Amino acid sequence: MAHNSREAWKTRLGLVLAMAGNATGLGNYLRFPVQAAENGGGAFMIPYFCALIFLAIPLMWCEWAMGRLGGERGHGTAPGIFQLLWNHPVAKYLGALGILLPVAVGCYYVYVQSWTLAYTYFALFGTYVGVTSRAGMSEFLAGFQGRQSSWGVSALAYLCFVLTMAFNTWILSGGIRRGIERAASWGMPVLIGLSVLLTLRVLTLGAPDPWHPEHHVWNGMGFLWNPDLSRLTDAKVWLAAAGQIFFTLSVGFGTIQVYASYLRSRDDVVVTGLSTTMVNEWGEVVLGSTIAIPIAYAFFGPQGTVEVAQGGAFNLGFATMPVVLQQLPWHVAFGTAWFFLLFIAGTLSQLALMQPLITFLQDDLGWSHRRAVLVTSTVLFLAAHVPILGLQSGALDELDFWAGTFGVTLFALVETILFVWLFRPQRAWEEIHRGAQVRIPRLFLWVLTYVTPLYLLGLFAVWAIQYSPAVLAMEGVPPGDVPWRWGARLLLLVLLGFIGFAVHKAFRPGAKQGGDT
Amino acid sequence: MTPLGWLFLTTSWAVLTVVTVWCFVKIWQAPFKPEEGQPQAALDSPPRASGATE
Numbered sequence: 001m002a003h004n005s006r007e008a009w010k011t012r013l014g015l016v017l018a019m020a021g022n023a024t025g026l027g028n029y030l031r032f033p034v035q036a037a038e039n040g041g042g043a044f045m046i047p048y049f050c051a052l053i054f055l056a057i058p059l060m061w062c063e064w065a066m067g068r069l070g071g072e073r074g075h076g077t078a079p080g081i082f083q084l085l086w087n088h089p090v091a092k093y094l095g096a097l098g099i100l101l102p103v104a105v106g107c108y109y110v111y112v113q114s115w116t117l118a119y120t121y122f123a124l125f126g127t128y129v130g131v132t133s134r135a136g137m138s139e140f141l142a143g144f145q146g147r148q149s150s151w152g153v154s155a156l157a158y159l160c161f162v163l164t165m166a167f168n169t170w171i172l173s174g175g176i177r178r179g180i181e182r183a184a185s186w187g188m189p190v191l192i193g194l195s196v197l198l199t200l201r202v203l204t205l206g207a208p209d210p211w212h213p214e215h216h217v218w219n220g221m222g223f224l225w226n227p228d229l230s231r232l233t234d235a236k237v238w239l240a241a242a243g244q245i246f247f248t249l250s251v252g253f254g255t256i257q258v259y260a261s262y263l264r265s266r267d268d269v270v271v272t273g274l275s276t277t278m279v280n281e282w283g284e285v286v287l288g289s290t291i292a293i294p295i296a297y298a299f300f301g302p303q304g305t306v307e308v309a310q311g312g313a314f315n316l317g318f319a320t321m322p323v324v325l326q327q328l329p330w331h332v333a334f335g336t337a338w339f340f341l342l343f344i345a346g347t348l349s350q351l352a353l354m355q356p357l358i359t360f361l362q363d364d365l366g367w368s369h370r371r372a373v374l375v376t377s378t379v380l381f382l383a384a385h386v387p388i389l390g391l392q393s394g395a396l397d398e399l400d401f402w403a404g405t406f407g408v409t410l411f412a413l414v415e416t417i418l419f420v421w422l423f424r425p426q427r428a429w430e431e432i433h434r435g436a437q438v439r440i441p442r443l444f445l446w447v448l449t450y451v452t453p454l455y456l457l458g459l460f461a462v463w464a465i466q467y468s469p470a471v472l473a474m475e476g477v478p479p480g481d482v483p484w485r486w487g488a489r490l491l492l493l494v495l496l497g498f499i500g501f502a503v504h505k506a507f508r509p510g511a512k513q514g515g516d517t
Numbered sequence: 518m519t520p521l522g523w524l525f526l527t528t529s530w531a532v533l534t535v536v537t538v539w540c541f542v543k544i545w546q547a548p549f550k551p552e553e554g555q556p557q558a559a560l561d562s563p564p565r566a567s568g569a570t571e
Contacts, residue, residue, distance in 0.1 A: 012549040042525030049529075222518030225526045267549055275540035282537045286530050437547055 006071060006363075007176040008262050014177075016272060018184035019259050020279035021348025023250045024191065026112065028280065028288040029342065030313035032244060037224055037293055037309045039240045040231030045285075047232070047241035051455070052281065055242060058444060058452045059251045059412060060277055062419045064269035065432040067260025076261030076359040078254050078415070079503045085423045092507050094418075096499045097411045098254030099356050103499075104403035104492055105253065106353035107380050108387035108396045112314075113346035114164035118144060118156065119318065120343050123335030128322050134308075137319040145391060152389045161388065168350055169377040172358065175369060176262050180351050187344045188279075194341040195287040201334060202295045208327060212301060220297025223305055224289055242459055247404075248284055249277060252412030255352040258359050266435035291338075292316050299324045317342065354380060364506035379495075386491045390484030394477065398488035401471050409460045416453050425449045 009015040036044045070081035078098025082091040122128050122144075131140050146154030171179045207216040231237045250256065260269065296316070297305045308320050325335045354376055361372035387396040420428050429445050470476075474485055518526070 009549065012544050012547075015549075016544060042522050042529075045525055045529050218518055221526065222522050226519045226522035227525055264549070268547070271540060271543045275537075275544055278533065278537040278540050282533045285533055437543055 006074065006076070006262065008264055010177045010181055012267075012272060014181040014185050015259070015263070016275045016279065017188040018180050018348070018352075019256065019273075019276035020283075021184040021188050021191075021345075022255055022259065022352035023248065023276060023280040023349075024188075024283050025248075025250075025345050025349040026116075026313070026317065026342055027244075027248050028284040028345065029195075029291060030317045032248065032284050033224060033289050033291075033293040034309050034313055034316060035240055035244045036289060037305070039237045040228045040234075041223070042225040042227035043229050043231055044237065044241060047238040048245060050238075051242040051245040052277075054447055054451050055455045056245045056249045056251055057274065057277060058448045059416065059456075060249060060256065060273050061269065061432050061440070062416060062428065062448070063251060063256040064260045064263075064273040065428070065434075066415065066419055067257035068263045068265070068267065068269055068434075069431055070257065071261030071263060072265050074363055076258050076363050077356050078257060078411075079360065079507065080364055081257060081261075082415075082418055083507065085418045091418070092503050093500060094414050096496065096503050097407065097414070098257065099360050099499050099503075100492070100496050101403050101407045101411055102253055102255055102353040102356045103380065103383065103495055104399055104407070106350060107383035107491075108399050109346070109353060110164060110168065110350055110380060110384055111161055111388050111391075111396070113168075113343065113350050114157070114160040115141075115144075115318065116339050116343040116346050117164055118160040119322070119339040120336060123322070123325075123339050124332065126332060129326060129331075132323060132326060134311075134315075134319050134323055137322050138315070140322075141318050147392045152392050158388070161384065165377060165381050165384075168347065168354060169373060171347075171351060172354055172373050172377075173370065180259075180355065183351065184348055187348055191341050191344045191348075192283065192287070194337045194344075195283065195291070198334065198337055198341070199287050199290045201328070202291055202298075205295065205298055205328075208298050215298050215301050217294050217298045220294030220305070221290070223297050223302060224293050239459070239462055242455065243405075246408070246412070246459070249280060250349070250352065252408035252415075253353070254356050254411060258356045259352065261359065268435050268437040269432060270436040270440055271438055292321060295324050296320055299327060360502070360506075365502065383491060383495065386484075386487055390487060393481040393484035395484040395488040398471075398485045399492070401467075402489070402492055406463055406468060409456065409463055413453070413456045413460050416456055420448055420453065 009018070036048075066081050066085070067076065070076055070084060073080070073084060075081055075084065077095065079092040079095030082095035082098075085091065128137065128140055131137050142148065144154060145157050146152065171183050173179060174182065202217060203221075205217040207213045209215055246252065260273075263269065293305060293309070293316075296308045300308065300320075308316055311319070321338055322335060325331050325338060328334055357376045357379065358369070358372045361367040361375060362369060367375075387399055390396070423431075425445060425448065428448065433439065474482060477485060
């Protein structure tokens with residue numbers, strides 16, 4: 001039975017832009033170039049494309065098809081969808097992960113999003129002009145965050161966080177069409193336009209330092225793309241590529257199903273889903289890789305760029321880029337463009353992280369849209385205080401590992417087993433092809449049934465066995481940071497408890513729900 | 518940049534660009550249509566829960 005009272009996307013292009021906005025985040029511009037530079041340069045693209053074809057694209061089709069199936073029956077989130085796939089009392093509780101993970105990730109991602117808002121302002125009004133070293137910009141960032149203050153957060157950083165929360169809430173209050181789709185329809189073209197502008201500026205930079213003509217920006221492209229084929233025998237490179245492709249496409253977060261649940265029953269998911277993947281990949285490989293690392297090479301040379309890459313993504317975005325962009329004519333315009341594009345990317349991803357809880361409250365508890373948005377924003381606002389106040393002590397890193405790394409891999413594994421094996425491969429295949437504009441090569445049925453689950457199992461096993469014990473035991477964590485790390489874990493447990501209770505309440509016999517089960 | 522670097526760069530960019538353009542041509546050829554019996558006006562209505570209690 002179709003639930004016509006649920007919203008639906010207005011246009012196919014709007015959906016593609018919204019879903020691509022969900023996937024396109026800070027990682028496209030900051031994480032990917034660092035990962036590529038550290039893992040064999042051009043050779044990194046071999047395991048990267050393997051992971052794209054055998055892991056991410058099949059998983060993405062599964063999530064789209066699951067979402068559309070659930071939406072037709074009035075369930076846009078994982079608890080209801082899992083219940084449809086596997087008629088077992090445990091199924092809906094496994095689906096609770098699909099709400100917990102976006103909330104847990106969203107409560108720290110919104111803080112990072114607020115930094116990009118603040119830095120857009122700083123770039124526009126020249127606040128950091130004159131800070132011309134990376135060490136100086138790192139100090140500037142720490143000062144803005146208030147790492148040395150008694151509260152662990154500065155008044156300005158907190159104000160930016162509040163403004164960002166209010167902005168997100170305002171967009172979400174418009175719903176799918178008038179909120180998310182409209183924001184993506186404006187935001188994505190601006191994001192791509194600013195990226196192209198910065199890419200062209202970087203590629204025409206030449207060698208800015210006349211004393212070092214060898215620091216030509218095209219040598220910087222070579223730093224990123226010249227393949228070190230010997231690295232292909234290193235399992236870590238394959239793992240890094242799979243991890244990058246997994247996170248960049250936002251699979252395993254429970255967000256794709258939610259957006260796809262607002263499709264209509266005969267809407268295509270094969271080409272539409274592939275389109276969103278390609279927009280994200282094009283933005284990452286063509287645009288994202290061309291900005292930060294090559295420009296860093298042009299100003300700091302090969303040794304400096306190695307240090308930049310080893311400093312990590314945040315260091316690249318918030319400490320290195322402001323320094324190098326200041327060296328350019330029109331630095332105010334280019335600096336503002338850089339941070340504004342990061343703000344748009346962060347905003348569209350954050351909206352997708354907040355929507356699952358809103359959809360669950362509406363669909364499964366029968367709440368009004370307004371009430372669901374207000375409660376979701378309040379939950380995120382309160383939860384965000386743990387990573388904000390505990391930033392210095394690693395609370396954000398703790399949440400990022402358990403929710404953003406371990407949790408999403410576990411969730412992806414669970415949903416794949418449910419959709420492909422318990423729902424049956426042939427039914428899953430037919431579900432993906434309902435209303436499809438083109439047929440997927442039959443080879444992918446085999447990929448979907450065996451390769452993707454095994455790929456995920458391998459990824460999960462490595463993270464669970466190799467990394468989790470050290471994180472769990474807090475190896476190397478200073479004693480002063482331990483309470484905040486436990487605070488982050490407690491937050492996850494509290495959120496899981498509340499969401500589990502809400503799922504129980506929504507699915508108890510005789511409960512009033514938005515849809516039939 | 519070495520010739521092999523150029524090969525990896527141009528191949529990656531070309532493959533992604535061709536597939537992305539192909540996808541957008543397909544989308545342009547077949548935009549979403551409302552389902553039978555579901556007027557466009559209904560889809561444009563303000564968001565609400567299907568079983569809203571308020």
